[in-house]
Amino acid sequence: MFRISRKMELSDAVLLFEIEAHDIARKAKAGNFFVLRINEQGERIPLTIADFNKENGTITAVFQKMGKTTHQLAELGEGDSIHDVIGPLGMHSHIENFGKVICVGGGVGIAPVYPIARALKEAGNTVLSVIGARTKNLIFWEEKMREVSDDLIIVTDDGSQGRKAVVTVPVDELLSEDKSIQRVIAIGPAIMMKFVCVTTEKHQVKTIVSLNSIMVDGTGMCGACRVEVGGETKFACVDGPEFDGHQVDFNLLMARQRMYGEEEKAAFERYQITREVK
Amino acid sequence: MREQEARERARNFIEVPYGYTPEEASEEASRCLNCLKPTCRSGCPVEVDIPSFIQLIKEGKFTEAAWKIKEKNALPAVCGRVCPQEIQCESMCILGKKGDPVAIGNLERFVSDYEASQGKLQMPEKPAPTGRKIAVIGSGPGGLTCAADLIRSGHEVTLFEALHKPGGVLVYGIPEFRLPKAIVEREVEYIKNLGVEVKVNAVIGKLFTIDELLGDYGYDACFIATGAGLPVFMGVPGENLNGVYSSNEFLTRANLMKAYLFPEYDTPIKRGKKVAVFGGGNVAMDSARVALRLGAEKVYLVYRRSEAEMPARKAEIHHAHEEGIEFMLLTAPLKFLDDGKGNLNSVECIKMELGEPDASGRRKPVPVKGSQFTLEIDVAIPAIGTRSNPLLTKTMPDLNLNKRGYIIADHETGMTTKPGVFAGGDIVTGSATVILAMGAGKKAARGINDYLKWKFWDTGGFVQ
Numbered sequence: 003m004f005r006i007s008r009k010m011e012l013s014d015a016v017l018l019f020e021i022e023a024h025d026i027a028r029k030a031k032a033g034n035f036f037v038l039r040i041n042e043q044g045e046r047i048p049l050t051i052a053d054f055n056k057e058n059g060t061i062t063a064v065f066q067k068m069g070k071t072t073h074q075l076a077e078l079g080e081g082d083s084i085h086d087v088i089g090p091l092g093m094h095s096h097i098e099n100f101g102k103v104i105c106v107g108g109g110v111g112i113a114p115v116y117p118i119a120r121a122l123k124e125a126g127n128t129v130l131s132v133i134g135a136r137t138k139n140l141i142f143w144e145e146k147m148r149e150v151s152d153d154l155i156i157v158t159d160d161g162s163q164g165r166k167a168v169v170t171v172p173v174d175e176l177l178s179e180d181k182s183i184q185r186v187i188a189i190g191p192a193i194m195m196k197f198v199c200v201t202t203e204k205h206q207v208k209t210i211v212s213l214n215s216i217m218v219d220g221t222g223m224c225g226a227c228r229v230e231v232g233g234e235t236k237f238a239c240v241d242g243p244e245f246d247g248h249q250v251d252f253n254l255l256m257a258r259q260r261m262y263g264e265e266e267k268a269a270f271e272r273y274q275i276t277r278e279v280k
Numbered sequence: 281m282r283e284q285e286a287r288e289r290a291r292n293f294i295e296v297p298y299g300y301t302p303e304e305a306s307e308e309a310s311r312c313l314n315c316l317k318p319t320c321r322s323g324c325p326v327e328v329d330i331p332s333f334i335q336l337i338k339e340g341k342f343t344e345a346a347w348k349i350k351e352k353n354a355l356p357a358v359c360g361r362v363c364p365q366e367i368q369c370e371s372m373c374i375l376g377k378k379g380d381p382v383a384i385g386n387l388e389r390f391v392s393d394y395e396a397s398q399g400k401l402q403m404p405e406k407p408a409p410t411g412r413k414i415a416v417i418g419s420g421p422g423g424l425t426c427a428a429d430l431i432r433s434g435h436e437v438t439l440f441e442a443l444h445k446p447g448g449v450l451v452y453g454i455p456e457f458r459l460p461k462a463i464v465e466r467e468v469e470y471i472k473n474l475g476v477e478v479k480v481n482a483v484i485g486k487l488f489t490i491d492e493l494l495g496d497y498g499y500d501a502c503f504i505a506t507g508a509g510l511p512v513f514m515g516v517p518g519e520n521l522n523g524v525y526s527s528n529e530f531l532t533r534a535n536l537m538k539a540y541l542f543p544e545y546d547t548p549i550k551r552g553k554k555v556a557v558f559g560g561g562n563v564a565m566d567s568a569r570v571a572l573r574l575g576a577e578k579v580y581l582v583y584r585r586s587e588a589e590m591p592a593r594k595a596e597i598h599h600a601h602e603e604g605i606e607f608m609l610l611t612a613p614l615k616f617l618d619d620g621k622g623n624l625n626s627v628e629c630i631k632m633e634l635g636e637p638d639a640s641g642r643r644k645p646v647p648v649k650g651s652q653f654t655l656e657i658d659v660a661i662p663a664i665g666t667r668s669n670p671l672l673t674k675t676m677p678d679l680n681l682n683k684r685g686y687i688i689a690d691h692e693t694g695m696t697t698k699p700g701v702f703a704g705g706d707i708v709t710g711s712a713t714v715i716l717a718m719g720a721g722k723k724a725a726r727g728i729n730d731y732l733k734w735k736f737w738d739t740g741g742f743v744q
Contacts, residue, residue, distance in 0.1 A: 224511065253622075265542065269548070
């Protein structure tokens with residue numbers, strides 16, 4: 003059992019948990035993820051390790067309330083426990099001094115991009131960050147991102163905070179103005195990562211994305227998370243989750259993410275009914 | 281042994297055979313000739329004293345018979361169900377020369393279930409502690425066997441499991457109707473009661489490295505029994521469409537995650553109306569029979585050779601036939617096709633014929649020109665084997681692997697090229713059986729004991 007030592011609401015739909023997991027915190031690096039299972043009946047879901055604290059022995063999970071499992075997770079409070087926490091999984095981010103980089107975080111993707119931005123900053127990079135969401139209430143970690151960035155641009159679809167734009171707009175501008183930018187890291191919904199890659203490909207700037215495929219074991223054993231990268235099948239859990247975005251088949255990724263749409267809907271509706279009965 | 285009627289069982293996940301009654305067991309045991317030179321014993325990879333336990337059954341001492349088996353085998357209820365006895369102990373039985381051999385597997389199953397039903401599991405005497413600590417990586421049949429033997433030698437043993445439940449392939453791979461999970465839990469519980477510490481959710485290579493275990497954490501030796509792992513796909517177009525599952529994923533969802541109980545359990549699984557399983561091994565049979573139980577109207581078993589070449593156990597092939605799995609032999613897939621939204625809706629296949637024998641000695645299937653046809657399906661399950669999982673081994677540059685990525689280890693002792701590190705089971709041999717992994721676990725336990733005694737790393741020249 004893994005105790006939740008801190009719970010925070012970051013925005014309307016996004017929550018933060020600090021989870022006591024000493025051994026995982028000891029080994030975690032930017033870009034790793036973990037798998038959790040709430041209880042005996044629970045499914046295994048992957049979440050990015052948004053931060054970690056080796057001294058306190060905690061890892062930070064940031065998640066958006068989407069379907070049954072994430073809503074159920076959101077009901078847990080400080081002092082409650084999660085049945086299983088497995089990690090750190092996946093390849094960690096490749097960090098070096100590239101010179102100048104852009105870090106893009108969309109929606110709940112702001113959380114996983116943060117430790118990468120921090121590590122890139124610590125490695126000596128000039129870090130330009132772009133964070134965005136549909137609306138103001140979904141933006142979080144503005145201050146944290148500002149601390150590790152040389153410049154931070156905020157965008158919202160409705161203009162309620164920062165610029166009224168999608169993330170690709172400032173990314174395109176930055177790349178047009180400054181040819182010394184060496185690399186872009188983009189994490190967010192698949193559709194966002196897809197269009198960031200379309201934008202950066204135009205400027206021929208290498209772009210790393212972190213793919214959030216459906217997973218079961220997270221150790222390479224099942225192949226549920228398979229994605230096509232450069233025409234080859236890869237497993238996001240062990241070969242990734244980070245890949246060269248210009249090589250990723252995002253349409254396949256998005257189709258595979260929808261695989262259990264009906265089941266997810268049924269499970270969520272059933273969950274809401276049982277909640278109301280309670 | 282009496283079984284659930286085929287049509288009925290094809291719609292439920294309850295175990296297929298009912299098991300013996302005490303009378304049936306006694307009658308079967310009475311057939312044993314108690315040979316002067318019992319050849320059956322030499323057919324058992326874990327050296328069970330078969331004639332003695334059968335003798336105890338004849339005397340009506342069922343619990344004692346179970347204890348007799350447990351002297352050598354910590355997982356009798358598992359072995360009684362999934363061992364291929366027909367090519368092991370039972371194949372050596374003298375009665376088999378003229379008729380049916382003694383049903384050793386069924387008897388093993390009976391006595392272990394009997395012992396559990398009596399609620400008094402006997403624990404062997406606790407040996408004097410040696411002060412040595414061993415880490416066993418992987419809690420499948422090989423790891424469980426090795427851990428059980430080592431704890432009985434007086435060492436401290438920690439069993440690390442990557443998944444959230446111990447048992448390895450016994451819990452994620454083999455379906456409930458062939459090996460009820462309650463049975464696996466019972467056997468694991470026994471091993472825990474012997475004193476083995478089981479740590480689940482521990483992905484070695486990620487959470488700890490082997491060097492950390494042997495260094496900071498003070499383990500004197502490690503046994504790696506992580507299994508084979510990675511699924512192999514067929515390399516035909518469309519294999520990443522929604523509805524195409526590796527057998528590993530399909531079985532893991534159904535067995536470990538209990539997706540057949542969705543939505544009581546959260547993990548979903550596609551319940552195909554028309555399902556095609558590709559392959560001819562036990563895993564293919566298991567996948568096909570699970571798909572049927574999930575409510576499929578039609579389950580095809582597509583195999584590129586003929587039934588005679590199928591590597592699956594005869595009993596499993598027989599069960600699959602009985603339950604109505606449609607065998608589509610001498611057929612190979614060419615490509616998977618979708619509905620335009622990324623969901624599988626059919627597979628294009630081609631008929632094959634058998635040509636000259638290939639390297640495996642089996643006649644090689646060759647395509648018949650112009651024999652393409654399309655099969656409407658909504659779930660496809662390639663079950664054509666696994667390859668080695670590099671997750672742990674790539675963190676060990678000083679461990680020699682063969683060219684397929686499996687660990688090179690001495691088959692008698694489990695010794696690898698890295699002092700203190702032993703390995704066995706599928707991660708050494710490639711996909712094999714539960715009992716062969718158990719045999720490897722047993723030998724490695726012996727190898728580890730010798731190593732701890734002499735502290736001498738002699739790989740006997742097997743190292744490449």
